[in-house]
Amino acid sequence: xxxxxxxxxxxxxxxxxxxxxxxxxxxxxxxxxxxxxxxxxxxxxxxxxxxxxxxxxxxxxxxxxxxxxxxxxxxxxxxxxxxxxxxxxxxxxxxxxxxxxxxxxxxxxxxxxxxxxxxxxxxxxxxxxxxxxxxxxxxxxxxxxxxxxxxxxxxxxxxxxxxxxxxxxxxxxxxxxxxxxxxxxxxxxxxxxxxxxxxxxxxxxxxxxxxxxxxxxxxxxxxxxxxxxxxxxxxxxxxxxxxxxxxxxxxxxxxxxxxxxxxxxxxxxxxxxxxxxxxxxxxxxxxxxxxxxxxxxxxxxxxxxxxxxxxxxxxxxxxxxxxxxxxxxxxxxxxxxxxxxxxxxxxxxxxxxxxxxxxxxxxxxxxxxxxxxxxxxxxxxxxxxxxxxxxxxxxxxxxxxxxxxxxxxxxx
Numbered sequence: 001x002x003x004x005x006x007x008x009x010x011x012x013x014x015x016x017x018x019x020x021x022x023x024x025x026x027x028x029x030x031x032x033x034x035x036x037x038x039x040x041x042x043x044x045x046x047x048x049x050x051x052x053x054x055x056x057x058x059x060x061x062x063x064x065x066x067x068x069x070x071x072x073x074x075x076x077x078x079x080x081x082x083x084x085x086x087x088x089x090x091x092x093x094x095x096x097x098x099x100x101x102x103x104x105x106x107x108x109x110x111x112x113x114x115x116x117x118x119x120x121x122x123x124x125x126x127x128x129x130x131x132x133x134x135x136x137x138x139x140x141x142x143x144x145x146x147x148x149x150x151x152x153x154x155x156x157x158x159x160x161x162x163x164x165x166x167x168x169x170x171x172x173x174x175x176x177x178x179x180x181x182x183x184x185x186x187x188x189x190x191x192x193x194x195x196x197x198x199x200x201x202x203x204x205x206x207x208x209x210x211x212x213x214x215x216x217x218x219x220x221x222x223x224x225x226x227x228x229x230x231x232x233x234x235x236x237x238x239x240x241x242x243x244x245x246x247x248x249x250x251x252x253x254x255x256x257x258x259x260x261x262x263x264x265x266x267x268x269x270x271x272x273x274x275x276x277x278x279x280x281x282x283x284x285x286x287x288x289x290x291x292x293x294x295x296x297x298x299x300x301x302x303x304x305x306x307x308x309x310x311x312x313x314x315x316x317x318x319x320x321x322x323x324x325x326x327x328x329x330x331x332x333x334x335x336x337x338x339x340x341x342x343x344x345x346x347x348x349x350x351x352x353x354x355x356x357x358x359x360x361x362x363x364x365x366x367x368x369x370x371x372x373x374x375x376x377x378x379x380x381x382x383x384x385x386x387x388x389x390x391x392x393x394x395x396x397x398x399x400x401x402x403x404x405x406x407x408x409x410x411x412x
Contacts, residue, residue: 008091016086019093025084030056030095031103034076047072049080049095057094058082064098069237077103101207108207112214115241119216124223125244131228133248134196136262139166141195141227143186146171150203150232150253157257162264168195174202179212184221191227198225199256200242201232213240222246232256359385372397 006014019025032049039045043062048055058080060068072078082097101109119125140158144150146169158165170186173179183200190198200222202210212218213233222229222245231246232253243249250256301307361369362382369375375394383390 009088012086012088012091015091015093016088019084019086027081027083029079029081031077031079032056034072034074034078037072037074045072045097049078057092058097059094060097060100067099070102072100079103079109108211108214112207112241115214115216115219116244119219119241119245124219129223131247133228133230133259136267137165137196137260139168139193139195140260141190141193141198142167142169143172143183143190143198143200144169144202144253145174148203150201153252153254154199154232154257157254158261161258161261164264165261168193174212175205175209176212180215180218183212183218187218187221187225187229191225195227197228197230197260199230199232199250199253199260200246201230201250201253201256202234203253204234204238210234210238210240213242215241218242219245230256230260359383372399 030049032051035048035050035055037045037047043065045060045065047058047060049058050056060082079101080095080097081099081101082095084093084095086093099109123129142151142154144154151169155167155169158167168190170189172186173182187198187200201213204210210233213231219241222231222242228247229242230248230250231240231242232250232255233240233243234252236251248259250259360383361375362384363369363374364380364382366382367374369381375381375397377394377396379394381392381394383392
């Protein structure tokens with residue numbers, strides 16, 4: 001009789017395939033006590049779930065840890081959601097955890113996930129339905145308990161950021177069986193009042209304490225509200241259904257007040273900055289216009305008739321000065337030349353000769369006597385000397401032979 005023989009790998013693969021085809025093993029929740037919990041350096045968490053009669057190996061990969069809101073410790077009672085599969089190499093099956101909650105919140109968490117999936121399929125989380133939060137508001141509506149830190153924080157922060165904003169508080173019941181209906185009434189009441197934006201929320205707590213904000217009717221009221229709604233439930237790590245439905249989620253009530261109310265100091269600073277920028281721009285424009293005006297003024301001076309007249313007048317004055325200098329130069333040269341001529345004339349002047357000891361003789365008619373032939377004995381002559389005239393009569397005349405020859409040669 002022939003037998004079928006399989007390898008270990010084939011058997012493990014077959015068992016893995018059986019696990020994969022079992023729908024229940026692909027999505028189940030297991031309750032138990034945490035044991036042998038180890039946080040690996042890779043970010044994965046390895047632990048064991050146990051009860052009185054058995055144990056189950058579990059692993060949560062680092063990619064699924066974003067939803068884990070607490071640190072796992074030995075002895076904790078938890079509910080783990082995930083899938084059971086076989087690790088072929090070792091031939092062992094284990095629970096691959098996708099979510100882990102402390103025991104007691106498991107049923108509520110399952111309801112939470114189911115409602116979340118339903119509302120998401122209905123499109124109530126779609127971003128196209130989100131209303132923008134107005135930047136500047138006059139009235140702020142708040143749906144929360146009238147006692148507690150949440151309302152005090154909202155009022156204090158909103159008043160500090162803008163004391164002119166009117167705050168309308170609807171004192172709702174935020175925990176217990178009547179909480180959901182009370183919150184819905186508060187949303188509708190403030191919507192009728194016509195507030196500009198609405199904060200719906202409360203302080204932190206367990207999933208049971210916050211459950212009213214996970215109810216379908218509250219989510220529907222937030223979705224149907226015509227006024228923009230900011231959800232502010234619990235602490236930053238708490239997430240409720242209305243956080244997905246609201247137009248904006250705030251991690252805390254204090255943060256919701258900061259998101260809803262614009263800081264008037266920031267507005268004042270921005271106005272002051274705008275004013276200073278406007279002044280600088282005006283000063284810059286004025287400086288440019290003034291510079292342009294001065295440039296046009298200089299151009300106008302260049303092309304104006306008055307400027308041209310002044311330019312011509314200046315040119316004429318320069319010509320006049322040049323003419324005067326030229327005339328002075330000419331006169332100086334003429335005076336110098338005349339002085340030379342005077343000196344030359346002095347050498348030829350009879351008076352100069354007279355001053356040197358010479359004299360000259362004229363006859364009765366004033367003619368110069370240059371030869372003895374022009375004077376007759378008994379003739380009256382006039383002798384010119386330096387300081388006057390001498391009247392003389394010719395007694396006789398005597399010729400000098402050498403002088404006569406020279407005179408005759410000169411005449412020839």
